[in-house]
Amino acid sequence: TDLGLNVTDYAYANSGFVDFKVSGGGTTATVEVTFTVQFPEGAGSSAGNPAYCYSYEEFKYAMESPDIRFVALGNVDDIITKVEGDGLIPAISVNGIKNLNVIGNATFTAPAGGDGYKTVCALLHCEQGSTLNLSGAGKLTFKAVTNASYNAVVWNQGGSVYVDGATLIGSYNTAVYGKAIWQSYGELRISDGQFFAENALEPGK
Numbered sequence: 187t188d189l190g191l192n193v194t195d196y197a198y199a200n201s202g203f204v205d206f207k208v209s210g211g212g213t214t215a216t217v218e219v220t221f222t223v224q225f226p227e228g229a230g231s232s233a234g235n236p237a238y239c240y241s242y243e244e245f246k247y248a249m250e251s252p253d254i255r256f257v258a259l260g261n262v263d264d265i266i267t268k269v270e271g272d273g274l275i276p277a278i279s280v281n282g283i284k285n286l287n288v289i290g291n292a293t294f295t296a297p298a299g300g301d302g303y304k305t306v307c308a309l310l311h312c313e314q315g316s317t318l319n320l321s322g323a324g325k326l327t328f329k330a331v332t333n334a335s336y337n338a339v340v341w342n343q344g345g346s347v348y349v350d351g352a353t354l355i356g357s358y359n360t361a362v363y364g365k366a367i368w369q370s371y372g373e374l375r376i377s378d379g380q381f382f383a384e385n386a387l388e389p390g391k
Contacts, residue, residue: 230254236287242266242277242294249310250281259326260290265297269304274335276311277328280318280345288322288352296331298360307335308368312345320379321351330361337361338368346373353380362386 230237230248236256239245242264248257266277277294296306309328312318318340330337339354340347347367356364366381367374 225254230256232256233285233287236285240290243268245292245294246278249278249284249286252282255283256285256287258287258289259292259322259324262290262292262294264293265295266306266309267297269306271304273305274307274332275304276308276341277306278310280310280312280316282315283317283319285319286321288320288324288326290324291327292324293327293329295329295359298331305332305335306330307332308338308341310340312340312342312347312372314344314372316345318345318347320347320349320354323351325353325355327355327357328364329357329359330364331359333361333363335361336365336368337363338365340366341368341370342372342374343370344372347375349374349376349379351378353382355382355384357384358386 236258237248354366
C-alpha cells in the first residue's frame with residue numbers, strides 16, 4: 187500500500203529532507219516521520235532576508251543555529267518536541283546574537299507527558315554570550331506544564347535581552363501559572379511591548 191504525506195506547515199516545505207519509517211503489519215501501520223529543517227542559502231543573514239518560521243522545529247533550528255541572526259516568527263500553534271537533558275529544560279537555547287521579529291500569533295505548548303517526556307521550563311533561554319533582540323507587532327505565547335518552574339516565555343540567565351515590541355504571554359497547559367520574562371541575572375532592557383502572566387487560580391488562592 188502506498189502512503190502519501192504532504193508537508194505543508196513549514197515555510198520552506200520543499201527545502202527540507204523528510205525521512206519515513208513504516209512498521210507494523212496487517213491492518214495497522216505506524217509511520218515515523220523525521221523532518222530536518224534546511225533554510226535557503228542566505229536566509230537569516232539580514233533584516234530584509236530573515237529566516238521565516240512557521241513551526242516549532244523551524245523556530246528552534248533558527249534560534250540555535252550559529253549561521254542565522256535574523257528570525258521572523260509567524261503564525262504557529264505547536265507542541266514543543268526535541269528537548270534534551272534532565273530536570274527543568276528550556277525548549278530553545280538562544281545561540282549568539284538573534285534579532286527576533288514576531289510577525290504573527292505564535293503559541294508553543296509544553297508537552298504534558300508521553301514517550302520521551304521532558305519538563306520544559308521556558309521557551310527561550312539566554313545564557314552568557316547570547317543576545318536576544320526581540321521586537322514585532324505579533325504575540326508570542328508559552329504554555330507551561332509544571333508548577334515548580336520558571337514557566338516563562340523568556341528566561342534570562344546571564345545573557346542580554348532587549349525588548350522593543352511584541353506581546354509576550356506566559357500561560358499554562360497543566361500548570362497553574364505562566365510568566366512573560368524570568369530574569370535570573372544578566373542584562374534586561376525593555377523599551378516597548380506588552381507582557382501578560384496568566385494564572386489559573388482564583389484571586390486570593
